[in-house]
Amino acid sequence: xxxxxxxxxxxxxxxxxxxxxxxxxxxxxxxxxxxxxxxxxxxxxxxxxxxxxxxxxxxxxxxxxxxxxxxxxxxxxxxxxxxxxxxxxxxxxxxxxxxxxxxxxxxxxxxxxxxxxxxxxxxxxxxxxxxxxxxxxxxxxxxxxxxxxxxxxxxxxxxxxxxxxxxxxxxxxxxxxxxxxxxxxxxxxxxxxxxxxxxxxxxxxxxxxxxxxxxxxxxxxxxxxxxxxxxxxxxxxxxxxxxxxxxxxxxxxxxxxxxxxxxxxxxxxxxxxxxxxxxxxxxxxxxxxxxxxxxxxxxxxxxxxxxxxx
Amino acid sequence: xxxxxxxxxxxxxxxxxxxxxxxxxxxxxxxxxxxxxxxxxxxxxxxxxxxxxxxxxxxxxxxxxxxxxxxxxxxxxxxxxxxxxxxxxxxxxxxxxxxxxxxxxxxxxxxxxxxxxxxxxxxxxxxxxxxxxxxxxxxxxxxxxxxxxxxxxxxxxxxxxxxxxxxxxxxxxxxxxxxxxxxxxxxxxxxxxxxxxxxxxxxxxxxxxxxxxxxxxxxxxxxxxxxxxxxxxxxxxxxxxxxxxxxxxxxxxxxxxxxxxxxxxxxxxxxxxxxxxxxxxxxxxxxxxxxxxxxxxxxxxxxxxxxxxxxxx
Numbered sequence: 145x146x147x148x149x150x151x152x153x154x155x156x157x158x159x160x161x162x163x164x165x166x167x168x169x170x171x172x173x174x175x176x177x178x179x180x181x182x183x184x185x186x187x188x189x190x191x192x193x194x195x196x197x198x199x200x201x202x203x204x205x206x207x208x209x210x211x212x213x214x215x216x217x218x219x220x221x222x223x224x225x226x227x228x229x230x231x232x233x234x235x236x237x238x239x240x241x242x243x244x245x246x247x248x249x250x251x252x253x254x255x256x257x258x259x260x261x262x263x264x265x266x267x268x269x270x271x272x273x274x275x276x277x278x279x280x281x282x283x284x285x286x287x288x289x290x291x292x293x294x295x296x297x298x299x300x301x302x303x304x305x306x307x308x309x310x311x312x313x314x315x316x317x318x319x320x321x322x323x324x325x326x327x328x329x330x331x332x333x334x335x336x337x338x339x340x341x342x343x344x345x346x347x348x349x350x351x352x353x354x355x356x357x358x359x360x361x362x363x364x365x366x367x368x369x370x371x372x373x374x375x376x377x378x379x380x381x382x383x384x385x386x387x388x389x390x391x392x393x394x395x396x397x398x399x400x401x402x403x404x405x406x407x408x409x410x411x412x413x414x415x416x417x418x419x420x421x422x423x424x425x426x427x428x429x430x431x432x433x434x435x436x437x438x439x440x441x442x443x444x445x446x447x448x449x450x451x452x453x454x
Numbered sequence: 455x456x457x458x459x460x461x462x463x464x465x466x467x468x469x470x471x472x473x474x475x476x477x478x479x480x481x482x483x484x485x486x487x488x489x490x491x492x493x494x495x496x497x498x499x500x501x502x503x504x505x506x507x508x509x510x511x512x513x514x515x516x517x518x519x520x521x522x523x524x525x526x527x528x529x530x531x532x533x534x535x536x537x538x539x540x541x542x543x544x545x546x547x548x549x550x551x552x553x554x555x556x557x558x559x560x561x562x563x564x565x566x567x568x569x570x571x572x573x574x575x576x577x578x579x580x581x582x583x584x585x586x587x588x589x590x591x592x593x594x595x596x597x598x599x600x601x602x603x604x605x606x607x608x609x610x611x612x613x614x615x616x617x618x619x620x621x622x623x624x625x626x627x628x629x630x631x632x633x634x635x636x637x638x639x640x641x642x643x644x645x646x647x648x649x650x651x652x653x654x655x656x657x658x659x660x661x662x663x664x665x666x667x668x669x670x671x672x673x674x675x676x677x678x679x680x681x682x683x684x685x686x687x688x689x690x691x692x693x694x695x696x697x698x699x700x701x702x703x704x705x706x707x708x709x710x711x712x713x714x715x716x717x718x719x720x721x722x723x724x725x726x727x728x729x730x731x732x733x734x735x736x737x738x739x740x741x742x743x744x745x746x747x748x749x750x751x752x753x754x755x756x757x758x759x760x761x762x763x764x765x766x767x
Contacts, residue, residue: 164590171596174581174640181615181637182603188614199620248466253459263753264470268477270745273698274716275738278723279476282731283483290479293495324472332760385609388701392720406609413613414705422613430610437605 193424198417210424219400219408227404230319231383237325238379239372245326246334247360262335266328277392280321281308285393308394314401318393330375337368377440384433405429484735485545487527491731501544508537548730552737555727558711559718564744566631566714567696573636574692575685578643583673585644586651587659597648603641616705626709635696643688650684651677687759690752697745715741 193210197203214220249261268276284290285307292304307317341364349355349363365372387406390396396403396411405425413422483491485499504522511518511534520537524530525547530540585597615634624630654677662676678685700716707713713721719741727733749756 160590163588164592167584167588167590167593170584171581174577174600174644175596177577177633177637177640178600178603181618181634182606182611185611185614185618186606188617189610192614192617199617245466245469248462248469252462252466257463259757261466261470262757265473266749266753266757268473269694270742270749271477271738272700272716272719272741272745274700274719275741278719278734279480279738282723282734283479284476288492288495290476290495297496324469326469326473329760332757336760381607385607391701409609409613413616419613419617426610426613430607433607433609434605 189423189426189430192420193427195420196418197420199419201417203420206420210421211428213421214424214428217408219403220405222400223403223405223408226315226402227384227406229315230404231380233319234325234379234383235376238327238330238375241325242327242330242375243334243365243368243372246331246338247364249331250335250338262328262332265326265331269328273388274392277321277389281393285317309398311398311401314394314398318390318402321389321393333371333375334368337371338364341367373440377437380436380440381433384436385429480735480738484548484732484739487544487547487732488730499545501541505538505541505545508534508541512538548732548736549740552722552733553740555722555733556715556718556737556740559713559715560741560744562628562712562718563697563715566628566635567693567744569628569632570635570639570696571689571692573632574639574643575689577636578640578688579647579678579681579685580673581640582644582647582651583677586648587672587677600641600644603638604645612701619706624706626707626712628712630706631703631714634702635699639692639695642691646684646688647681650681654680683755683759686752686755690748690756693748694745 194205194207195203196206196210245265249258252258252261271279282289286292287306289307291307295301295303305313307313345363345367349359354362385406387404387410390402390404390407391410394402396407406429409422409425409429412418412425482498485502486497490497490500504520508518508520508522511520516534518534519531520534521529521531522537522540523544524540525543532540581600585593585600619625619630619634624633658676659672662672667675698716699714700720703712703714704717704720707717710721719737722737723734
């Protein structure tokens with residue numbers, strides 16, 4: 145692309161000035177909205193994390209006191225442990241299940257069927273996320289729910305549980321929400337990656353006798369690395385900061401069995417009115433996410449980069 | 455590969471069945487009453503059986519007498535035609551009930567979605583067009599300013615953003631939803647639009663300019679028609695995001711008048727209706743209809759847009 149200013153009229157200085165001002169004017173709304181609703185809260189997150197205050201109450205400067213308190217908080221290590229477990233679990237299933245299904249759909253011969261199957265897995269997207277959590281809570285994990293009733297029907301009545309209220313199953317039950325974890329959106333992204341593999345590569349693999357499972361591991365996975373990287377990053381970021389699911393399913397309970405740091409932040413802000421402390425937790429989670437993102441960009445090469453190196 | 459074709463279909467259908475099973479149970483139980491749900495979990499709606507029997511009887515034996523119940527479980531003895539009516543009323547009872555409960559939430563959500571999507575598409579496409587096709591002092595810095603916001607996760611800004619809108623006296627209003635949604639949503643839109651506009655050939659603009667097209671005409675007559683597919687992807691993603699957003703409306707709009715569908719469903723499920731499963735399930739299904747309608751129109755451009763490789767890291 146050539147820069148637009150190669151045209152003669154753009155060299156006139158007066159026109160240039162008014163043109164630039166016009167551009168600024170049109171970008172003003174975007175910039176103002178971002179300044180007010182993103183950059184200002186970001187700045188506040190850092191500054192307010194140094195204070196101890198409630199809404200409407202006095203604020204007291206405590207320096208790094210909130211951070212120090214957080215590291216001595218007895219909920220800290222368990223909640224980070226839960227977060228680590230849920231995030232690693234989500235990474236495992238979201239990198240594998242949709243990819244397997246995308247590969248299966250991609251290997252169907254007729255385009256009509258491939259299209260139909262992609263839509264089939266896309267259908268659950270229309271159900272609001274909150275409704276999905278409530279469905280798992282009220283229909284599947286409930287005392288008289290699908291899981292318990294199915295166990296009864298199979299004659300395993302002694303296996304029935306209060307899945308979300310029993311401390312030993314609450315966390316794993318939270319992780320299993322969404323089983324079999326085949327998001328239609330992820331399937332589409334992986335499918336796009338598989339479709340992007342050049343015919344020459346596929347033909348070469350076929351000639352070399354590299355088919356089936358072996359082709360999946362040796363050709364397909366390396367070729368969709370950039371898609372895997374995208375989903376990996378989204379899943380990690382979602383896992384570190386996500387707490388809506390736990391808020392809806394268990395409210396962090398029983399006890400603190402399913403409390404994650406984000407949920408602890410939420411309770412501190414909106415139940416205990418400890419705004420400064422909540423901001424400090426938010427800042428720490430941001431630092432964690434930021435660090436993981438940097439690591440990802442530094443060490444996890446996308447397929448383009450690998451191709452470039454080779 | 456060609457020989458074992460049928461088993462691929464089988465595995466895909468197995469997975470899709472697993473994925474869709476919970477929703478099948480939700481639809482089924484939205485048409486059954488609480489007694490049926492709590493005492494006979496696996497089963498079709500009783501009223502459906504009556505509907506089929508009585509429906510058949512209207513053709514074969516219209517005078518047949520049915521001993522059945524009305525929607526309030528009062529026993530009634532009626533003729534076939536009326537039995538069909540009562541069975542239908544029983545099947546749709548929870549839908550009528552939950553519609554009256556969630557209608558205001560639905561309308562709020564639709565309003566917020568429309569305004570947000572309009573704002574995001576308008577601001578996003580104009581800003582992306584300017585940043586992509588024109589060079590001026592500070593354009594790179596502004597683009598960096600915009601795109602840098604992507605590194606701030608929601609968890610960092612949630613509490614301070616709440617403090618901000620509270621001090622702006624925006625709590626319990628539509629503004630508290632629309633303004634931050636447009637602010638945040640436009641970033642992704644600008645990112646996607648800009649990479650699309652960057653790829654448009656300069657010759658296109660050059661020839662239009664020679665024909666005397668101004669900046670507005672270039673944007674309106676060339677850029678907008680060409681970017682329809684990418685617009686529909688941004689639109690669909692934005693509407694899904696807005697429709698699903700639960701936490702922000704839940705904490706900022708505590709007044710029932712301003713509940714959107716996501717926060718409304720949660721409030722409903724933790725209210726006096728908590729044990730009323732059929733009403734809740736019907737509400738979940740009604741809440742899915744708007745996105746279902748959107749997808750029946752937008753599936754094709756959406757699938758093409760995502761499949762064309764707009765999403766890579």
